[in-house]
Amino acid sequence: MDYSEDVWLDFIGRLHPILVHAPLGLLVALVAFELWGMLRKSAAPNQGQRRFLAFVLFASAFAAAFAGWRLEEENGYTWEGFWNHKYVALTFLGLCGCAWIAALAAWRSAYGWALFLALCVGGAAGHLGGALTHGDDYLFEPFHPREASQPAGTPATSDPAPAKDVTSEVVAPPAPPPTWYAARIAPIFAAYCVGCHGPDKQKGDLALHTGALVLAGTEHGRVVEPGDAENSLLFELVSLPLDEDDHMPPPKKPQPSAAEVAELGRWIAAGASLDAPLPAGDVAPVREVEAPPSAGDAPTNDAPPAPAEQAQAAPALDPALLAPLLAEQVHAECLDPAADLWWLDYRPRAATDDAYVERTLAPLAPHVVELSLARTQVAGACLALVATLPHLERLDLAQTRCGAALDALRDHPVLRSLNLAGVALDAGAVDVLASLPALERVYLWNTGLGEQDLALLKERRPALRVDSGEVHTAAQDG
Amino acid sequence: MSEAHDPSRLELTRRRFFRACAGGVSGALGAAALGNLFARDGYGMPGAPGGGPHFRPKAKRVIYMHMEGAPSQLDLFDHKPELAKYYDVDLPDSIRQGQRLTTMTSGQQRFPCAPSIFEFKRYANQQDGVMLSELIPHTAAIADRLCFVHSMHTDAINHEPAITFFQTGTQQPGRPSFGSWISYGLGSANENLPTFVVLITQGLGNMQALSARFWGSGFLPGEHQGCRMRGSGDPVLYLGDPAGVSRPDRRRMLDLVGALNRREAERSLDPEVETRIAQYEMAYRMQASVPELTDLSDEDEATLELYGPDVRKAGSFAANCLMARRLVERGVRFVQLYMRGWDAHNNLPREIRAQCAAVDQPQAALILDLERRGLLEDTLVLWGGEFGRTVYSQGQLSEANYGRDHHPRCFTIWMAGGGVQPGITFGRTDDFSYNIVEDPVDVHDLHATLLHLLGFDHERLVYRFQGRGMRLTDVFGRVRHELLA
Numbered sequence: 011m012d013y014s015e016d017v018w019l020d021f022i023g024r025l026h027p028i029l030v031h032a033p034l035g036l037l038v039a040l041v042a043f044e045l046w047g048m049l050r051k052s053a054a055p056n057q058g059q060r061r062f063l064a065f066v067l068f069a070s071a072f073a074a075a076f077a078g079w080r081l082e083e084e085n086g087y088t089w090e091g092f093w094n095h096k097y098v099a100l101t102f103l104g105l106c107g108c109a110w111i112a113a114l115a116a117w118r119s120a121y122g123w124a125l126f127l128a129l130c131v132g133g134a135a136g137h138l139g140g141a142l143t144h145g146d147d148y149l150f151e152p153f154h155p156r157e158a159s160q161p162a163g164t165p166a167t168s169d170p171a172p173a174k175d176v177t178s179e180v181v182a183p184p185a186p187p188p189t190w191y192a193a194r195i196a197p198i199f200a201a202y203c204v205g206c207h208g209p210d211k212q213k214g215d216l217a218l219h220t221g222a223l224v225l226a227g228t229e230h231g232r233v234v235e236p237g238d239a240e241n242s243l244l245f246e247l248v249s250l251p252l253d254e255d256d257h258m259p260p261p262k263k264p265q266p267s268a269a270e271v272a273e274l275g276r277w278i279a280a281g282a283s284l285d286a287p288l289p290a291g292d293v294a295p296v297r298e299v300e301a302p303p304s305a306g307d308a309p310t311n312d313a314p315p316a317p318a319e320q321a322q323a324a325p326a327l328d329p330a331l332l333a334p335l336l337a338e339q340v341h342a343e344c345l346d347p348a349a350d351l352w353w354l355d356y357r358p359r360a361a362t363d364d365a366y367v368e369r370t371l372a373p374l375a376p377h378v379v380e381l382s383l384a385r386t387q388v389a390g391a392c393l394a395l396v397a398t399l400p401h402l403e404r405l406d407l408a409q410t411r412c413g414a415a416l417d418a419l420r421d422h423p424v425l426r427s428l429n430l431a432g433v434a435l436d437a438g439a440v441d442v443l444a445s446l447p448a449l450e451r452v453y454l455w456n457t458g459l460g461e462q463d464l465a466l467l468k469e470r471r472p473a474l475r476v477d478s479g480e481v482h483t484a485a486q487d488g
Numbered sequence: 489m490s491e492a493h494d495p496s497r498l499e500l501t502r503r504r505f506f507r508a509c510a511g512g513v514s515g516a517l518g519a520a521a522l523g524n525l526f527a528r529d530g531y532g533m534p535g536a537p538g539g540g541p542h543f544r545p546k547a548k549r550v551i552y553m554h555m556e557g558a559p560s561q562l563d564l565f566d567h568k569p570e571l572a573k574y575y576d577v578d579l580p581d582s583i584r585q586g587q588r589l590t591t592m593t594s595g596q597q598r599f600p601c602a603p604s605i606f607e608f609k610r611y612a613n614q615q616d617g618v619m620l621s622e623l624i625p626h627t628a629a630i631a632d633r634l635c636f637v638h639s640m641h642t643d644a645i646n647h648e649p650a651i652t653f654f655q656t657g658t659q660q661p662g663r664p665s666f667g668s669w670i671s672y673g674l675g676s677a678n679e680n681l682p683t684f685v686v687l688i689t690q691g692l693g694n695m696q697a698l699s700a701r702f703w704g705s706g707f708l709p710g711e712h713q714g715c716r717m718r719g720s721g722d723p724v725l726y727l728g729d730p731a732g733v734s735r736p737d738r739r740r741m742l743d744l745v746g747a748l749n750r751r752e753a754e755r756s757l758d759p760e761v762e763t764r765i766a767q768y769e770m771a772y773r774m775q776a777s778v779p780e781l782t783d784l785s786d787e788d789e790a791t792l793e794l795y796g797p798d799v800r801k802a803g804s805f806a807a808n809c810l811m812a813r814r815l816v817e818r819g820v821r822f823v824q825l826y827m828r829g830w831d832a833h834n835n836l837p838r839e840i841r842a843q844c845a846a847v848d849q850p851q852a853a854l855i856l857d858l859e860r861r862g863l864l865e866d867t868l869v870l871w872g873g874e875f876g877r878t879v880y881s882q883g884q885l886s887e888a889n890y891g892r893d894h895h896p897r898c899f900t901i902w903m904a905g906g907g908v909q910p911g912i913t914f915g916r917t918d919d920f921s922y923n924i925v926e927d928p929v930d931v932h933d934l935h936a937t938l939l940h941l942l943g944f945d946h947e948r949l950v951y952r953f954q955g956r957g958m959r960l961t962d963v964f965g966r967v968r969h970e971l972l973a
Contacts, residue, residue: 230743231772246736256740341677341819345943346544353548358678358819385817408862429862453862479860 023080030078030139033071033106034132040067040109041125057116064106064113064121071106075099091146095138102131145210190286191221195277198270199224202259221284226337236282236361239275248274285365326350327377335370342374351379351401356386364391375399384408384429390415397422408432408453413439420445431455431479437463444470455479537672537709541943546907546973547868548677549816550670550938551823553851556651557696557831558873558899560892562921563604563840565900566638567619570919571603571879579880583922590645592833592882593893599880601920602890605837614911623844626852632911633855633864635903635971639915639924642875642896642931647696647831650874650896653931655702657960664706664951666935667822669960670942671705671712673949678819680777682715682770685820687808689719691829692846693839703824707953710763711770714824717811719803723782727775738775742768781814794857796849806850813857816867830873834883834891855904864905868941872901879920898924901934907941909973929968936965941972 040063043055055063078099082092105128112121141148199218205211208219215228224244227233233244240246247258248271259265266274280286327350332342340362341355354374356362367388371378372395379401383392390412396405397418402425409432416435419425420442428449430439435457443452444467454464455478464478562568579599593599610617611631618636620628627634644650649659656663664672671683686703703714717723729738746765753761784792787810792799798806805827812823827847832839851871858864876899877892884890898917904910916926936946939960946965950957 230746231739231769241735243736243739339679343548343674343677344540347540347542351544355677355819357817358680406862427862427865431861451865453860455860477860477862 019080020084022077023082023084024077026074026077026081027139027143029070029074030136033067033074033102034136036063036067036070037106037125037129037132040064041129044122044125060121061110061113064110068103068106068110071103075103091138091142095135095142098131098138099135102128102135105131188288189284190277190280190288191284193288194273195224196221198266198274202264202266205263206259222334222337225282225284226334234278234282237279239278242278242282245271245275245278281361281363283363283365285369327352327374331373340370345379349379350377352377353380353382354378355382356388357382357384360386362386362388364388367392368395371395371399376401378402380404380406382406383410383412386410388412390418393418400424403427403448405429413457416442422446422448424448427451429453430457432457434458439463440467440470443467443474449474451475451477453477453479537675540674542945542948543943545941545943546866547905547941547943548674548866549819549821549823550667550868550870550906550942551812551816551825551854552666553825553827553847553869553871554651554654555830555847555871555873556698556826556828557647557691557694558650558875558877558894559830559843560604560832560836560840560877561638561898561900562877562879562892563606563836564621564624564844565636565902566898566917566921567608567621568603568879568919568921569608571601571921574601574920575603576600576885579920579922583918583920585923587897587922588645590894593878593880596882599878600885601879602881602885602892605888613913614909615913618913623840624848626849630852630855633859633904635908635910636900636913637902637915637929637934637971638898638900638913638917639926639928640872640876640899640901640931640934641924641928642899644875645894645896647874647894648699650894651702654872654874656706657932657935657962661699661701662706663958664708664712664960665703665714665824666938666960667703667714667824668705668708668712669939669949670822672708672951673944674821674942676819677821678777680773681781681815681818681820682774683820684712684714684822684824685815686714686716686824686826687719687811688716688826689803689805689808689828689846691827692842693829694831694833695828696831698826698828707958708951709759711766714822715770719808721802724771724774724778727771727778729775735775738772742772777818781818782811784810791857794853796853798846798850804850805847806853809850809854810857813854813861813863816858816863817861832877832892835889836877836891837889858905866906868906868908868938869904870901870938871903873899875899876921879922895922897922903971907973909971912971914968914971927970930964932961932965933968935961937968937971940967 043063047055078096082096105124109121109124109128112118112124137149145151147154199207203218206213207216209217215230216233217223225232225234225236227243231243233242235242244258247256248266250257252261252265276289280289327344335342335354339358341353341358343353343355345351345353352374354371356367359366362383363386367383367386368391371381371392375395375398378399381396381399381402381404384406385408388407388410390410393412393415396402397420402422404427405419405425406429408429411434413430413434413436416430416439419428425446426448428443428446428451431453432455435454437459439457439459440463443449449471450473452474454476459478464476467474467476562571577600579601584599604621607622608619609622609628611620611628613631613634618628618631620631642650642653644653644659648661652661653659655665657666665684667684667686674683676683684703688698700716703716705711705713715724718725722728729735745768749761749765749768752758753765792810795806795810798804799810801807805825808825812825815823827843829839829843855864855869858867858869876895876897878895880893882891882893898921914927915924915929917923918925939946939949946959946961946967950959952958
């Protein structure tokens, strides 16, 4: 059979893990020879043997390095751990070269030093290579207490006693009510998934160690369809029979219990919210593992900063803050690059509720000039936050259930245009609208406001353009 | 010969480099090139390859109703009472000024003036009213929202180049469509639907060919081309999964095909492969979004009535107007409606009556519906043909019948919403509606003005291709501030 050049080059790359042992073994032998020679005061290997063996050392190190390079070409490693291994290994190759040159030149002490350094550096290169295949902490893992392999996000375990004191007595923040996700769902991912889909490895480009990443899915699409467990790839693969090829986790790995799988399905079907509280009084916690409330989100720092901090600072908008929104189909658009003012449009994400808006809007508050919440699930709770947006000029609440909460917007200083089409309003809304000093235009089609209410509004704000959806048409004359 | 000195290899490398720049492949080379053009305080718009608006826009989306075949300005908008005196009188040479003729009338012995047989009435607008034809009562009734430009002119005299000019800014085919430029400049506002959608209504009068290249993306990456949705049957063909193929199955198939395509893209650096990948993914997302889009069960009776009786007839202009509203409501940036059948060379009165009956109520309803939902404020609506029609009759002129040939020197379009000055007329033509006497507006000016409303400096919305920066307005165009609110 004919194989292309590439196939053979890839094959050579795969020999790397075998070839690396040759220079290391030879090196140990050479050092041992030299030590033996020093102790016995005899010239253990003679000059010719030393030259030959030093050449073999260099040649084997070179072969290992070449194979490593082929492996890199094939796999395209990019992470930092790889670069460490590569450069330490190249240093090792250089030291082997030095040893060979020293042997040729018969510089005994330089030869000895080169061998000694090569031994140290070679050991390090070997360790870093091992870390690549077995994980960063491979070498020292046996020393860690068992707890270290708990779900990501548990407090650091290096010094348990004082840590305990601090958390229990000094800081002791009032524990927020645990969310469904943090209490039940994140522990499942942590126990069964994060090993391969987590901070260290992202097999299939999927990571599940934070809530945002769970919802974001992969670059090919979401694995969780909020509200639709049946069509959620993640749930489907977990639910497949164990003997199916695509079953997750892989058959030889620990498997979640049926109750845990069911819990996952319930959570997705209920909207896969990261903020939803624990459903009251149903099944007991599915896992014994005690997870702190923010277990899922703790290890990375991508959780949005506290709203208060952000609102005060108002620095340039960090595009990284938008990434989780964009990943969930919320549209963000910079309308005014000079003033760094943005339009946030939640409409494409139909499952948007108040909690989601509050969580995602808060960090962006100083930059929002237009906000569209039309046709989402918001019911008004988020208007308290919306009312604090300092630059908000246009607000679209059409076809939402925000009517009863409209009072939160009272006296907003810069709001120019307010869309309430299809929002059920009561007569109190007139007073709120009249209180908005900058309001130029309001849409009140299908709000249930009567003619009297509209007349009152026009009386109180004559310049306000009120669009009640009445099909008024231009007069004609012959 | 060493690799470095093999000229064929150098050529390949150079070509690949430019193709990579043109296609924006894998972010690296193309993004670097674009990054320089659109660098703005360190970041561009997420999701908008062209970088997003340059300044605060008045409009975020466009509905462009193109009246393909060119409606007669003389019978709809451009009232010429003096013309009655010239019935069956040859067009004076002082008016025609040697204007070239199409081959359809160049053989005629006479060029008899044909005043419109339709009555005009004055409708209130924000000025002292506007005279409009009895053919479009619904549209006339909302004249206070509309901005009529009586002084449009174009360079082309035949449909293909004239539509191409309106759609792409040049008469030669091959440049990106207006909608593609908007898609490129603003990016998507809803990843589940195409950014640029085309809906076509078959005409009731004489129809001309409608080429798919009118909504092509030219040298812009293929994902910016218009997506045509069909009027009847499935709006998008083959969107449903065959029986037995589940959504996860489809997902896995696409992942595998995508992986193979990405390898091909890396090997060939061909931007068309990226386009194909993007289209597969868009189709997958549309499998979920389109059924919701086309399900009209959430529209109330009153709304359907507003659009008129045709609204339930798939593919009608009324149905497409309603669909346009639903599309922009869901974040589609550019909806291109084509109404065919305006090319009334003969039997104009009969044909234009039917055409107007089909479009008048729906287009007015669209404006009203957008308005009450708060969408007209930032949706730009544009209505017009590719040129106008002649004052002289093509074929036999009688009291009740006449035809009109193509006329590029003046015609009327109207606009609404999105920062356009409502309730005005702009520009004036002579008593024969043959020459412009005041405020001519050419196609480049129109494009520049529309881009301005969308937040773009038309001189800075640039894509580098074949060694130079390309613009929708090429090297022309000026923003007509008189038309802006």
